[in-house]
Amino acid sequence: MGTALIDVTERLFERMVREHQNRVFALGLALTGNRHDAEEVAQDTFLKAYRAMVTYPPDRIRDLKQKAWLHRIALNVVRNRARGIKPRMVELNGSEPDQAIGTEDGALLNLELDALAGRVSALPARYRDAVVLRHVQELSYEEAADALGQPVGTVKANVHRGLKLLRGDDDDHSDD
Amino acid sequence: MITLTTDLKRLGEVKAPAGFAERLLAHVGMADSYAPFETVLGTVYVAWNSQGVSCASRSKSAADFEEVFRKDVGRPLVQVDPPKDLAAKINDELEGRHRLRFDLRSVTPFQQAVLRKTNQIPRGEIRPYGWVAREIGHPAAVRAVGTALAHNPIPYFIPCHRVVRTDGQIGNYGGGGPEAKRQILTMEGVRVNRIEELAKAGVRYQGVKTTKVFCFPTCHTGRHALEKNIVWLHDEASARAAGFRPCKVCRPAPQLSA
Numbered sequence: 342m343g344t345a346l347i348d349v350t351e352r353l354f355e356r357m358v359r360e361h362q363n364r365v366f367a368l369g370l371a372l373t374g375n376r377h378d379a380e381e382v383a384q385d386t387f388l389k390a391y392r393a394m395v396t397y398p399p400d401r402i403r404d405l406k407q408k409a410w411l412h413r414i415a416l417n418v419v420r421n422r423a424r425g426i427k428p429r430m431v432e433l434n435g436s437e438p439d440q441a442i443g444t445e446d447g448a449l450l451n452l453e454l455d456a457l458a459g460r461v462s463a464l465p466a467r468y469r470d471a472v473v474l475r476h477v478q479e480l481s482y483e484e485a486a487d488a489l490g491q492p493v494g495t496v497k498a499n500v501h502r503g504l505k506l507l508r509g510d511d512d513d514h515s516d517d
Numbered sequence: 518m519i520t521l522t523t524d525l526k527r528l529g530e531v532k533a534p535a536g537f538a539e540r541l542l543a544h545v546g547m548a549d550s551y552a553p554f555e556t557v558l559g560t561v562y563v564a565w566n567s568q569g570v571s572c573a574s575r576s577k578s579a580a581d582f583e584e585v586f587r588k589d590v591g592r593p594l595v596q597v598d599p600p601k602d603l604a605a606k607i608n609d610e611l612e613g614r615h616r617l618r619f620d621l622r623s624v625t626p627f628q629q630a631v632l633r634k635t636n637q638i639p640r641g642e643i644r645p646y647g648w649v650a651r652e653i654g655h656p657a658a659v660r661a662v663g664t665a666l667a668h669n670p671i672p673y674f675i676p677c678h679r680v681v682r683t684d685g686q687i688g689n690y691g692g693g694g695p696e697a698k699r700q701i702l703t704m705e706g707v708r709v710n711r712i713e714e715l716a717k718a719g720v721r722y723q724g725v726k727t728t729k730v731f732c733f734p735t736c737h738t739g740r741h742a743l744e745k746n747i748v749w750l751h752d753e754a755s756a757r758a759a760g761f762r763p764c765k766v767c768r769p770a771p772q773l774s775a
Contacts, residue, residue: 351547354545354547355538355542355547355593358538358541358542359538362533362537362538362541363530363531363532363533364529365533366531366532366533366534366537367528367529367530367531368529370528370531371525371528371529376534380533380534380537383533383537384537384540384541384544387541388541388544388545391545450527453524454524454527454528454531457524457525457528458528461525461528472525476522476525476526476529477525477526477528477529478529479526479529504521504522507521508521
């Protein structure tokens with residue numbers, strides 16, 4: 342690949358990171374339940390995206406549906422971690438303290454959100470993924486179905502069940 | 518819990534940690550990392566990436582350095598904890614042992630040639646701008662060499678302070694003005710006052726009677742000559758006329774083919 346082409350890819354990648362970093366980090370937080378793992382997931386997601394992008398021809402990069410693509414990669418990253426396939430992650434140099442912790446209110450909000458993320462991440466994976474894509478990331482059912490590779494009906498059912506579990510009325514949990 | 522979906526939505530609005538994008542870009546080699554280092558020259562801010570060291574400056578603060586880097590290089594930049602061996606490499610390099618690679622992608626090919634040539638000047642020695650111009654094959658581009666060195670993104674490491682005016686005066690310095698240039702050269706063992714006295718007297722070269730070789734006054738091959746064998750020479754023509762040939766190490770003038 343020529344230097345100029347690498348340059349174009351790098352510009353696109355940088356823009357993609359800056360545009361989607363919050364979304365991918367939030368996805369990681371909801372799926373893993375803590376900020377440390379969320380950052381690892383987000384890093385790994387973008388690194389995988391980068392390694393893929395440098396092998397793609399320019400028109401394929403241009404036509405990428407970045408949002409859906411990054412969601413699929415992130416879901417795979419989380420699944421692989423759960424399977425114990427520890428990605429060969431290099432510790433990126435030290436995280437800085439979180440920017441949202443500045444005011445009493447901000448800190449409290451973060452704690453509440455982290456607690457909620459913990460509960461979401463503890464759901465069985467199929468409900469967790471469906472709820473996170475639909476209600477945390479606010480994808481449409483069609484987009485979520487696409488990212489999960491499942492029929493829309495399945496996603497709807499899993500979202501419904503997931504929300505029920507989160508609300509604590511899981512009386513019909515044992516039948517599936 | 519009516520607010521559950523609202524809370525989930527808020528969870529989706531969480532921000533990535535500060536510096537996340539920069540650390541990631543640094544990891545794939547698209548952003549440079551930097552840190553301050555304590556050196557023989559005091560605190561020096563140094564930026565690097567997978568290609569090598571890309572920028573250095575004796576800035577007063579991280580913010581000042583980021584501004585220098587933005588102007589000189591312009592890539593994304595992130596402050597990090599440096600790799601363990603980097604501080605030692607930096608000090609070795611500043612003490613004359615080459616251990617670093619340099620990333621000069623931010624400057625033109627001509628500037629790269631000037632800087633690479635300048636990096637070959639040994640510690641404790643100096644060369645005129647005209648020498649650099651001739652060595653890189655652009656003997657008339659003396660002024661352009663001066664400009665290239667004035668915009669050296671990696672001063673101290675690429676020793677632009679070792680390049681002086683062709684009349685032997687020390688000249689100006691982008692890394693902190695003429696005084697800083699004299700200071701650094703003195704630290705490296707150059708007898709700056711003596712060099713300037715010689716320059717005032719119109720002396721450019723040192724010849725050694727026994728070997729019939731003439732050198733730049735700071736060339737290390739001429740340093741061991743006995744005082745009684747040294748002659749001071751004013752220009753190339755009179756040196757050649759007196760039977761001297763140019764040193765093959767410091768190359769004060771082109772070798773004439775025999």
